[in-house]
Amino acid sequence: MASSAGEWSAEQIDDYEALISTTDVELLKKAWRNEKASPEILPFEEALVKRAKEQIQLMEETVDDFEESGHDPLIVSLYQMDLDRVQFLLRSYLRVRLQKIEKFMFYIWKTDTYRNRLSIEEEKFTERCIRDMGKHLEETVLSKMPDNYQSVLKQSVISEEDDMVASRKPCFNASLFLKDHVQYIWGYDLQNMRGKFPEPQLDTFVVAKCERTTRPLYLDGSRQSAGFDSRQVAIRTLFTV
Amino acid sequence: MHGRKAYELVKEFGSGEKGHLKIFNNELFERVIEECNEHHNALQSLIRKMQEEGLEVQTAKNADHYGALIHHISLIRNKRCLMAYVFNRAEIIRDLAWKVGLLHELPREIQEKFSDSEEQYFKDHSKSLKLYMSQLSLDVNVDMVPPKDPYIKVRVLEDLGSGIILSDKSANFARHSMHFLKRTDAEQYIARGLMEELTG
Numbered sequence: 001m002a003s004s005a006g007e008w009s010a011e012q013i014d015d016y017e018a019l020i021s022t023t024d025v026e027l028l029k030k031a032w033r034n035e036k037a038s039p040e041i042l043p044f045e046e047a048l049v050k051r052a053k054e055q056i057q058l059m060e061e062t063v064d065d066f067e068e069s070g071h072d073p074l075i076v077s078l079y080q081m082d083l084d085r086v087q088f089l090l091r092s093y094l095r096v097r098l099q100k101i102e103k104f105m106f107y108i109w110k111t112d113t114y115r116n117r118l119s120i121e122e123e124k125f126t127e128r129c130i131r132d133m134g135k136h137l138e139e140t141v142l143s144k145m146p147d148n149y150q151s152v153l154k155q156s157v158i159s160e161e162d163d164m165v166a167s168r169k170p171c172f173n174a175s176l177f178l179k180d181h182v183q184y185i186w187g188y189d190l191q192n193m194r195g196k197f198p199e200p201q202l203d204t205f206v207v208a209k210c211e212r213t214t215r216p217l218y219l220d221g222s223r224q225s226a227g228f229d230s231r232q233v234a235i236r237t238l239f240t241v
Numbered sequence: 242m243h244g245r246k247a248y249e250l251v252k253e254f255g256s257g258e259k260g261h262l263k264i265f266n267n268e269l270f271e272r273v274i275e276e277c278n279e280h281h282n283a284l285q286s287l288i289r290k291m292q293e294e295g296l297e298v299q300t301a302k303n304a305d306h307y308g309a310l311i312h313h314i315s316l317i318r319n320k321r322c323l324m325a326y327v328f329n330r331a332e333i334i335r336d337l338a339w340k341v342g343l344l345h346e347l348p349r350e351i352q353e354k355f356s357d358s359e360e361q362y363f364k365d366h367s368k369s370l371k372l373y374m375s376q377l378s379l380d381v382n383v384d385m386v387p388p389k390d391p392y393i394k395v396r397v398l399e400d401l402g403s404g405i406i407l408s409d410k411s412a413n414f415a416r417h418s419m420h421f422l423k424r425t426d427a428e429q430y431i432a433r434g435l436m437e438e439l440t441g
Contacts, residue, residue, distance in 0.1 A: 053379070081390075084424070085387075088387055090379070091379065091380070091381050091383070092387075094377070094379070094381050095381050095382070095385075098370075098373070098381065099339075102335055103332075121373055121376045121377055122373075124372075124373070124376070125369060125370075125372075125373045128365075128369040128372070129366070129369060132362060132365040132366055132369060133328075133331065133362075135361075135362075135365070136327070136331060136358050136359070136361070136362040136365075137324065137327060137328070139358045140270075140323075140327050140356065140358050141274075141320070141323045141324055141327055144274045144277075145274075145277060145320060146277065146278060146281035146316075149277075149281075149316065149317070149320055
C-alpha cells in the first residue's frame with residue numbers, strides 16, 4: 001500500500017472497499033440479492049449461513065446480557081434492530097430458496113446442476129414436496145385416468161420426454177443487470193462467460209449500482225466499449241442476438 | 242365437443258381472483274374424467290378394429306388410425322387440463338400455508354373450498370415445512386416483511402384469552418386491548434386476522 005504522505009491512492013481505496021465488502025453481513029446481503037433476482041436456484045452458501053447463525057446467536061446473547069445489566073436502553077435497541085435486520089436477511093434468503101423449490105420441484109430434482117445446489121435439508125424438503133404433490137395428484141387425477149396415462153411427468157406412456165405441466169422449468173426471460181460482483185445470471189459464470197444461452201427477451205430490467213468503473217458488457221463480444229467514469233446508478237441491459 | 246368441459250374447468254380457475262380459491266368443482270371434474278374414459282374406450286376399440294383387420298397400428302394411415310389419434314390427443318388434453326387445475330390450486334394452497342401459518346386452522350370459509358385431498362395436501366406440506374425449520378432450528382416464516390421497528394403497536398381483534406406466551410412477557414389478550422409487542426411475535430396473529438397493527 002505505497003502512498004505519498006497522507007493521501008489515499010486509488011489502490012488503497014480499492015483495498016479498503018474490498019475489505020469492507022467481505023464482512024459476513026455484506027456477503028449475506030449479496031447472496032440474498034442474487035437469490036432474489038435470479039429465476040433459478042443458486043448454489044447454497046453453506047459456510048456463510050453457518051457463520052451467520054453463529055453470529056446471530058452471539059448477538060442475541062449480548063443483547064440479553066445488556067438488557068439484564070441495565071445497559072443504556074438506546075444502545076440496546078440499536079443492537080436489537082441490527083440483530084433483527086440480519087435475521088431478516090438470513091430468513092428471507094432461506095425463504096426465497098424454499099419458494100423456488102416449491103415452484104419447480106420436479107425440474108430441480110431431475111436436473112443435476114440444480115439438484116447439486118441444494119443443501120442437505122433442502123434436498124430432504126424437495127423429496128417430501130415431490131412425495132406430497134405426487135400423492136395429491138395421484139389421488140385426485142391420476143388414479144382415475146386410464147392405464148398408460150397415469151404418469152406424473154409424462155402425458156402418456158408414448159411420450160418421449162417428461163412433458164407434463166409439473167415438470168416445467170423456470171422462465172429465463174428476464175434480462176438482468178447486475179453489480180460487478182454478482183457471479184451468476186441464468187447459469188452463466190460471469191468470470192468465464194461460458195454457459196448455455198436460453199433465449200432471453202427484454203422483459204424486465206433491473207437497475208443496479210456500480211461500485212467501480214466498469215464498461216458495458218456485450219455478451220457477443222462484438223463491440224468495444226467506452227468507459228464510465230463515475231459511481232452513478234447505471235441502467236444497462238443485455239442485448240442478445 | 243371434445244375438450245369443452247375441460248376448458249370450462251380451466252377457465253373457471255382462471256376467472257377467479259388471483260390468489261383466491263373457488264370451491265373445488267367436483268361435478269365438472271368428474272365429468273371430465275368420464276370423458277377421458279370414454280375417449281380411452283373409443284381409442285381401444287378403434288385399435289382393436291385395426292388389429293383385427295390385420296393392419297399395423299402405427300403406420301396404417303386410414304380413417305381409424307386418425308380417429309384413434311384424435312381420441313388420444315383429446316385424452317391427453319383433458320389430462321393436462323385436470324392436472325393444471327389441481328396443480329395450480331395446490332400452488333395457492335402452499336401460499337396460504339406460508340401466509341396464515343403452518344398447521345393452524347384456516348378460517349372456515351377457506352377450508353370449505355378444499356377437496357379432501359387438498360386438505361390432506363395442506364397438512365402434509367405444513368408438516369414438511371415445519372420439519373425443515375426444526376432441522377435448521379430457525380423459523381423461516383416469521384419476518385415476512387423487512388423490519389422497520391422492532392416493536393409494534395397492535396390492537397387485539399378477537400378474544401385470545403390470557404397466558405399466551407410471548408418471547409419476553411406474557412400478556413392478557415382481551416378483545417380491543419392494545420399492546421406493544423415484538424414484531425416477530427405479533428406477525429402470526431396479524432396474518433390470521435386476530436390482531437391488527439396500529440400505524441401512525
